[in-house]
Amino acid sequence: MRFAPCIEERDMWYIVSIIFGGMIGSFLNVCICRLPKEQSIVWPGSHCPHCQKPIRFYDNIPLVSYFLLRGRCRYCKRPISIQYPVVEGIAILSSLFLIMRFGPSLSFLFYFAFIAALIVITVIDLYHQIIPDVISLPGVGVGLLASLLVPEITFWNSLIGILLGGGSLFLVATLYQWLFKREGMGGGDVKLLAMIGAFLGWKAVILTILLSSLIGSITGIFIMVLKGKDSKYAIPFGPFLSLGAVISLFYGESLIRWYLYLNR
Numbered sequence: 001m002r003f004a005p006c007i008e009e010r011d012m013w014y015i016v017s018i019i020f021g022g023m024i025g026s027f028l029n030v031c032i033c034r035l036p037k038e039q040s041i042v043w044p045g046s047h048c049p050h051c052q053k054p055i056r057f058y059d060n061i062p063l064v065s066y067f068l069l070r071g072r073c074r075y076c077k078r079p080i081s082i083q084y085p086v087v088e089g090i091a092i093l094s095s096l097f098l099i100m101r102f103g104p105s106l107s108f109l110f111y112f113a114f115i116a117a118l119i120v121i122t123v124i125d126l127y128h129q130i131i132p133d134v135i136s137l138p139g140v141g142v143g144l145l146a147s148l149l150v151p152e153i154t155f156w157n158s159l160i161g162i163l164l165g166g167g168s169l170f171l172v173a174t175l176y177q178w179l180f181k182r183e184g185m186g187g188g189d190v191k192l193l194a195m196i197g198a199f200l201g202w203k204a205v206i207l208t209i210l211l212s213s214l215i216g217s218i219t220g221i222f223i224m225v226l227k228g229k230d231s232k233y234a235i236p237f238g239p240f241l242s243l244g245a246v247i248s249l250f251y252g253e254s255l256i257r258w259y260l261y262l263n264r
């Protein structure tokens with residue numbers, strides 16, 4: 001028996017992806033807090049929302065600092081939102097799963113940018129019931145342009161994805177409004193699904209609509225049971241579209257194959 005002389009290259013990329021995911025996750029938290037207020041995301045540095053004290057770099061280590069400080073500000077001891085470690089943790093896991101799937105490649109960066117956008121959109125939609133255009137609209141453009149560079153998706157698949165994503169949800173939203181005389185889905189959802197189409201292509205758009213409607217309905221029923229039958233309680237749809245898109249990204253091919261197998 002002998003010891004491995006050094007860590008393998010693959011393991012090194014895993015470590016790099018964890019650090020990278022944590023750093024980006026930390027930045028996403030800043031975007032989540034500042035974009036809805038239309039504040040700059042680069043200046044000033046992070047500070048405690050209660051006592052306004054700037055956060056030192058050693059208190060700003062993704063995930064680690066939250067646990068070392070036991071979820072409290074070093075100065076005023078008031079609680080730090082659970083949003084910070086949750087977003088950082090999800091960003092780290094996404095980065096790790098993507099490097100396992102795509103290796104250190106342009107595709108890794110492409111899909112990580114996509115998931116990062118979905119994380120910011122999801123949390124802002126949960127807090128404020130809006131999907132900021134400053135993320136979804138550039139996302140459509142980035143997805144379409146990047147389709148020229150990565151092998152996973154063709155330009156035409158991306159373009160049809162945008163049209164199908166934007167178009168189909170627009171139809172559903174209009175139909176819903178016509179039937180129930182109130183707005184069920186916002187224009188933000190339409191632009192989000194166009195972005196999903198740009199990154200994942202048209203098949204994933206259909207799968208994302210199916211998955212998010214299914215998961216959204218089940219969650220809706222749960223909330224109605226818990227909160228009473230007030231169906232006017234609006235659940236934002238963006239988080240379900242985002243979740244559906246991530247499932248489509250990782251398991252889309254397998255789900256479609258499984259579905260075709262069942263229907264032979």
Ligand SMILES: [Zn+2]
Nearest residue numbers: 048051073076
């Ligand atoms: Zn404080």
